[in-house]
Structures are given as structure tokens and as C-alpha cells.
Amino acid sequence: MAEPRNRYSTVSLTLHWLTAALVVTQVLLINAHEANEDTRLFIDLHKSVGLTILVLTLARLAWRAANPAIPLPERAPRWQKLAARATHVLFYVLLLAMPLVGWAASSASGREINFFGLFEWPLLPIGGGRDVARDLMDLHETAAKALYVLIALHVAGALKHHFIDRDNVLHRMLPFIPRRP
Ligand code: HEM
Numbered sequence: 001m002a003e004p005r006n007r008y009s010t011v012s013l014t015l016h017w018l019t020a021a022l023v024v025t026q027v028l029l030i031n032a033h034e035a036n037e038d039t040r041l042f043i044d045l046h047k048s049v050g051l052t053i054l055v056l057t058l059a060r061l062a063w064r065a066a067n068p069a070i071p072l073p074e075r076a077p078r079w080q081k082l083a084a085r086a087t088h089v090l091f092y093v094l095l096l097a098m099p100l101v102g103w104a105a106s107s108a109s110g111r112e113i114n115f116f117g118l119f120e121w122p123l124l125p126i127g128g129g130r131d132v133a134r135d136l137m138d139l140h141e142t143a144a145k146a147l148y149v150l151i152a153l154h155v156a157g158a159l160k161h162h163f164i165d166r167d168n169v170l171h172r173m174l175p176f177i178p179r180r181p
């Protein structure tokens with residue numbers, strides 16, 4: 001039988017860590033926006049980075065369909081495998097839904113989206129004006145809270161694997177961490 005893979009491909013690693021860094025950037029940009037409401041710079045960057053996450057997530061799902069994830073170690077209990085899988089699926093749902101909802105909200109209120117100052121990102125054919133945009137932004141905010149919970153669970157799971165189970169699950173996503181025998 002073929003040796004099980006013990007780390008993710010460079011493409012998967014790059015997409016994972018780039019997305020994680022961009023998600024953190026999104027939160028920092030919102031904080032910067034709230035502290036400087038007189039400029040649109042931070043919110044414009046937030047929109048462009050958010051749409052970049054959308055494109056990266058679509059690319060990542062296509063890559064993943066061709067390169068399936070590595071299963072968790074055999075000895076991990078079934079509930080943990082299910083919990084990890086559910087967390088990953090929900091991550092993908094939120095990484096698609098958050099930018100789509102943000103894009104829909106900008107479209108409903110007719111606010112243009114300038115993609116990093118390079119071109120006008122097309123708006124979706126959604127009417128309804130500010131009321132619809134407000135409802136969509138409530139959804140965006142709720143999704144952000146769900147994302148924070150998922151990140152906390154995900155990081156706790158990764159640290160548990162590393163420090164309590166003492167297996168190689170963190171190593172395969174962070175290959176510079178030495179592999180355990
Ligand atoms: C916003 C931040 C993050 C997001 C959105 C995120 C998302 C994801 C997703 C979707 C997967 C599943 C990959 C797949 O098989 O398709 C994954 C795997 C993984 N992530 Fe993260 N991640 C984040 C941050 C982190 C951090 C900070 C750590 C380490 C402390 C980490 C450690 C891991 C590990 C070890 C795996 C592999 C799990 C396995 O092999 O079953 N992630 N992450």
C-alpha cells in the first residue's frame with residue numbers, strides 16, 4: 001500500500017496560510033476603519049481583500065477536489081474526525097458566504113467596489129437599497145461571530161493534537177515543526 005502522505009502540498013499550505021493571514025487582515029482593516037471613519041481607505045481595502053479571499057477559496061476548493069485532504073491519524077476518535085470535518089466544511093461555507101454577502105450588500109446599496117484601485121468590480125443585480133444592505137450587513141456581522149468561534153475551535157484542536165496527542169497533524173500544516181516519529 002502507498003505510504004500515507006504526511007504533509008499537505010505546497011499549494012495547499014500556501015492557500016491555507018495566505019487565507020488565514022488575509023482573514024486576520026480583514027479584522028484589522030475593520031478596526032482601522034472604525035478608528036478612522038473619515039476615510040474610505042480601510043473599508044475599500046476590506047472589500048478588495050474580501051473578494052480576494054472569495055477567489056482564493058474557489059481556487060482552493062478546485063485544488064482540494066483534485067487533491068483530497070489527508071485523513072486524521074487512525075487512533076483519533078470518531079467524534080474528533082467528525083468535528084474536524086464539520087469545522088473545515090463550515091470554514092469553506094463562511095469563506096464563500098462572507099464575501100458574497102458583503103458584495104451583495106454593496107450591490108444593494110449601489111456602492112461601487114474599486115478593486116485595489118485597479119478596476120471597478122461589477123455589482124450584482126440586487127435592488128432594495130439601504131434596507132436590504134442593512135439586513136445583509138447584519139448577516140455579515142453574524143457570520144463574522146461564527147467565524148471567530150470556528151477559528152478558536154480550530155486552533156484549540158490543532159494545539160491539542162500537537163501538545164496533548166503529540167501527533168503530526170500540526171506538522172503537516174506547518175512542516176517546519178519537526179516531525180515526530
Ligand atoms: C483564519 C484562520 C484559519 C482558517 C480560515 C483555517 C482554515 C482551515 C481549513 C479550511 C482547513 C481544512 C483544509 C482541508 O483539508 O481542506 C484547515 C486545516 C488545518 N489548519 Fe487551519 N485555518 C486557520 C488557521 C489555522 C491556524 C492558526 C492553525 C494552527 C495553529 C491551523 C492549523 C491547521 C491544521 C493543522 C490543519 C490540518 C488539519 C488536518 O490535517 O486534518 N489553522 N484550516
Ligand code: HEM
Nearest residue numbers: 023026027030047050051053095098099102103106141144
Ligand atoms: C472572507 C471575507 C470577509 C471577512 C472575514 C469579513 C469580515 C468582516 C468583519 C469581521 C466585519 C465587522 C463586523 C462587525 O460589525 O462586527 C465586517 C464588516 C464589513 N464588511 Fe466584511 N468581511 C469579508 C468580506 C467583505 C466583502 C467582500 C465586502 C464588500 C464587498 C465586505 C464589506 C463589509 C462592510 C461594508 C462592513 C461594515 C463596515 C462598517 O461600516 O462598520 N466584507 N467584515
